[in-house]
Amino acid sequence: MSIEKKVWWISGVVTLILAVLLFNLWVALNHFEEDPTQLPDQAAVDDYLAKLGNVPEYQVKTGIFIKSFSFTGASDVYVTGYVWQHYEDGAHDAIKPVDGEVGFILPEAVDAANGVIEEAYRIDQGGSELIGWYFEQTLRQSFDYTSYPFDHKTVWVRFWPREFEVAVALIPDFKSYPATGPDDIFGIDNRIVMGTWERENTYFDYRLSDLGTTLGIRDAEFQTNLPELHYNFVIKRNFGNAFIVHMIPLIVVTMLLFGAVMTVTRRPDLVERHDFSTSSVIGTCSVLFFVILLAHVQLREGFAGSPVIYMESFFFLMYFLLLAVSVNTYLFASEAVPSLRFVHYKDNLIPKAAFWPFVLLCMVAITAYNLSLKADPEDETVIEVQN
Structure with a gap:
């Protein structure tokens, strides 16, 4: 098995494990703990x-x-x-x-x-x-x-x-x-x-x-x-409504961003086939940035004046990914900083293979942190916002 196949196989396994872990954390976050002060009789x-x-x-x-x-x-x-x-x-x-x-x-x-x-x-x-x-x-x-x-x-x-x-x-x-x-x-x-x-x-x-x-x-x-x-x-x-309104656009944008990362290459046949250029990838990131920004503004309008909510953390993650993809593409295409081997190794293999594990790992960390706040009421912030 070639090195590229091994790296992609490891990436797929880690992605699957993190996806299962994220789903379990969502189930735990959606669970309601009974109030111990209830008066049943x-x-x-x-x-x-x-x-x-x-x-x-x-x-x-x-x-x-x-x-x-x-x-x-x-x-x-x-x-x-x-x-x-x-x-x-x-x-x-x-x-x-x-x-x-x-x-x-x-x-x-x-x-x-x-x-x-x-x-x-x-x-x-x-x-x-x-x-x-x-x-x-x-x-x-x-x-x-x-x-x-x-x-x-x-x-x-x-x-x-x-x-x-x-x-x-x-x-x-x-x-x-x-x-x-x-x-x-x-x-x-x-x-x-x-x-x-x-x-x-x-x-x-x-x-x-x-x-x-x-x-x-x-x-x-x-x-x-x-x-x-x-x-x-x-x-x-009802999680389904919020998922359709907010999560699906984020998932689609993340997949488009991954597609932009996959076009980054120095192989002549792939450059011609994908029409790769630094400006095209950065332009794609710019367009996706405004899509995410509009969705973020829509979310904040419903929770004006509140601290950062769980769903909003994913928008900050997307801003970081857009910036990271743009910087990675520039460094790779310009062959700047040759010492950054993880960027230039095997035609940008490491950033490509690490994309989904990194995204899911961040989502797991954000969810685990919010779950810890829910488990410790003393750390929770009570806020007043628009419904």
């Missing part, structure tokens, strides 16, 4: 509240059903649905809302005055009263896009009790759902049009408030460390 709620050391005076069962949602801006999500609460006769008389009042607050509502929260039904259930409200609200929160297009969004509805002067804990109404386990999806209409998203998970959890103030209320120890009820629904981006 009433026992978990009781255990959480008991650990607070300050038992709330009232506990109000609260449920939610999401009818629709849509992303409307930088960090805004428009949500509609129903919220209901159970008020026991005698136990909750002091805090039960009368007609026209709402038993909860949505603190992240952007424009509550123009939103809708109206009573939809009030039912006497014999020993307790069930009150339900229909709501339409735009909620503001931060989302993490650093793993795009393998990112997940956890959209939550955050609840405060209506009363500030007494200790009230809102607890999930688990009995209103068929199942609320870690792998169950509940509280959201399964006919919602998701667009480029896929439904991944839903769950309740608590997060302690940190207002840094008592709001002027005396003896408000519970209120300044209030367990806020959150209903969370996790959605996963």
Whole structure:
């Protein structure tokens, strides 16, 4: 076997190994880790509240059903649905809302005055009263896009009790759902049009408030460390759409660039056949640069003001490849720097054979780094960008 064949055989094997490794890393990056703070049942709620050391005076069962949602801006999500609460006769008389009042607050509502929260039904259930409200609200929160297009969004509805002067804990109404386990999806209409998203998970959890103030209320120890009820629904981006829009152009440009590299030669028959010249290769790189630049600008317009996201790293890789191919072609054709044997060896064999292993190795390194950020939440950056 000739040296050229051995080099190309090694290049093919390494390329295949790196491609398999990259695919496995993509699978791992696309995996959603369950939140350990999930509340699957009433026992978990009781255990959480008991650990607070300050038992709330009232506990109000609260449920939610999401009818629709849509992303409307930088960090805004428009949500509609129903919220209901159970008020026991005698136990909750002091805090039960009368007609026209709402038993909860949505603190992240952007424009509550123009939103809708109206009573939809009030039912006497014999020993307790069930009150339900229909709501339409735009909620503001931060989302993490650093793993795009393998990112997940956890959209939550955050609840405060209506009363500030007494200790009230809102607890999930688990009995209103068929199942609320870690792998169950509940509280959201399964006919919602998701667009480029896929439904991944839903769950309740608590997060302690940190207002840094008592709001002027005396003896408000519970209120300044209030367990806020959150209903969370996790959605996963449909990778296929992002792959078609962003990855396919990158792959095509990379293949064209590899084709330009393969035309670099000093053999007279190949020079004539491929019409090789330094200016033609550099001209090709110039055209491909503007193609990549336009695609990059389109991507950045969707994530303006954010740090570098995962997909964007591949564009920087392409800029480097375009420059490297142009420099390699000039050095080879001009026979400059004869000491650079890896450029001149066997008719530019090493740069040609190393092209795909180098590209895939860089992609593997970029993906592994982003996967490490996902595994270590302390290193993640929460950003607010356009959807």
